[in-house]
Structure formats: structure tokens, C-alpha cells
Amino acid sequence: MAHINLLPWREQLREERKKRFLVVIGGMFVLSAAIIFLGDKYFTSAIENQDARNAYIQGEIAVLDSRIKEISELKTRRQQLLERMKIIQDLQGNRPVIGHVFDQLVRTLPDGVYFTGLKMQGDTISIVGEAESNNRVSNLMRNFENSEWLASPNLTEVKALTSGAVDQNNAFQMTVKQTKPAVPTPAVPAQGGKS
Known part of the structure; x- marks a missing residue:
């Protein structure tokens, strides 16, 4: 005898496809949400790392700026000390010269x-x-x-x-x-x- 299926199989198939479609859509939504969440976490972490690097670099730049300022001040002080030393050496070297000049002024003075x-x-x-x-x-x-x-x-x-x-x-x-x-x-x- 021939089997005749009188059940509403087409509607069941449609309902089953609809459920599968909703499951796939839900899975895609969950997967998309997970990707967006993980991407946000990754980029937030990368931004925080870059901010930390930038802060470290800014701190090092400030340290180097203070060292440059110290070096500049030391160079200025060194130049001032060298100028003072030169003046003192010139004075030390000219000390006997002044004596000779006064001696010559006296010797050249006629009656x-x-x-x-x-x-x-x-x-x-x-x-x-x-x-x-x-x-x-x-x-x-x-x-x-x-x-x-x-x-x-x-x-x-x-x-x-x-x-x-x-x-x-x-x-x-x-x-x-x-x-x-x-x-x-x-x-x-x-x-x-x-x-």
C-alpha cells in the first residue's frame, strides 16, 4: 500500500528552516558582538600602552631638558671661570710689567x-x-x-x-x-x- 503523508510537512519544514535561520542570525549577532567587544578591548589596550609610552617619553624628555639646562649652565659657568682665570693670569703676567713701566717713567724723567x-x-x-x-x-x-x-x-x-x-x-x-x-x-x- 502506498504511504501517503497527510501531515503538514511543508509547514514543519518552514518552521524548522525559520528556527535554523534565527539560530544562525543569533549566532552571527553573538559572534559580531564578541568580535566588537574583543576589538574594543584590543584597541583600548593598545591606546593605553601608547599613552604609557608617551608618558614615559615625556618624562624622559623632561629629564633630558633639565640635563641640557644643567649642561648649559655648567658651560656658562665654565666660560666665566675661564675668563676669570685669563684675567687673573693677565694680571699675574702684567704685575712685573707695571713695575718696569713705573721704573721707566722715573728713569726717563729729566731734571x-x-x-x-x-x-x-x-x-x-x-x-x-x-x-x-x-x-x-x-x-x-x-x-x-x-x-x-x-x-x-x-x-x-x-x-x-x-x-x-x-x-x-x-x-x-x-x-x-x-x-x-x-x-x-x-x-x-x-x-x-x-x-
Whole structure:
């Protein structure tokens, strides 16, 4: 006998397909939600790691900036100390020079001439003085020219203090340059053959 199925199999098949479809849709939804959640966690973690790295780098940059500032301050202090040392060395080196200059001022001073003021700026000495005559001032200038420590005398002003008197005094102003004497070079002995 032939089997005839009178049950509503098409509706059951449709209901079964509908359930499978809803299960697949639900699974896809759950899978999508899980992927979105995991992706969010991953990117949040990556952002936090990058923020931590950035904070570390910013901290190191601040440390390096402070070190750079310290180095700059140390370089400035070093330069100041070097300048001070150079000034002190120059003063130490010039100490005997000043003694020689004063000695030369005394040695070159002819009779009848005296200084009323001396002022030194750099290597220029400004001299104010009085002399019994103009010839005495000329002698003083010649003596400066012949000195090893003084050179280039320049007479600025000469004026008579007492006009018409027999022993007339003259006031004068002049400048002279301080120099250092040339250091003699040792003579090199001549090399000759055997005699």
C-alpha cells in the first residue's frame, strides 16, 4: 500500500528552516558582538600602552631638558671661570710689567720735570705734569722714544703757567704707549766642518 503523508510537512519544514535561520542570525549577532567587544578591548589596550609610552617619553624628555639646562649652565659657568682665570693670569703676567713701566717713567724723567697725574687705560698712559722749560718736555719725549718699555709719545698740550717771569714753568699733557721689550733670540752657533 502506498504511504501517503497527510501531515503538514511543508509547514514543519518552514518552521524548522525559520528556527535554523534565527539560530544562525543569533549566532552571527553573538559572534559580531564578541568580535566588537574583543576589538574594543584590543584597541583600548593598545591606546593605553601608547599613552604609557608617551608618558614615559615625556618624562624622559623632561629629564633630558633639565640635563641640557644643567649642561648649559655648567658651560656658562665654565666660560666665566675661564675668563676669570685669563684675567687673573693677565694680571699675574702684567704685575712685573707695571713695575718696569713705573721704573721707566722715573728713569726717563729729566731734571726740572715732574708729573702731577698719571692715568693708564689699556696700554696708553696719560701724563699730566709741569716742566721748567719746553726743552725739558722735549728731553722727556726723546727719553720715552729711547725707552724699551715706552713708545710713541704724543704731546697734547703745553701752556705757560707764569707768563713773563724769568723762571717760567710750563704745564703739559701727553700720552705714551706701554710696550714690552723685544725678547732677544739666542744666537744659533754656526756649524762648520773640521779644521
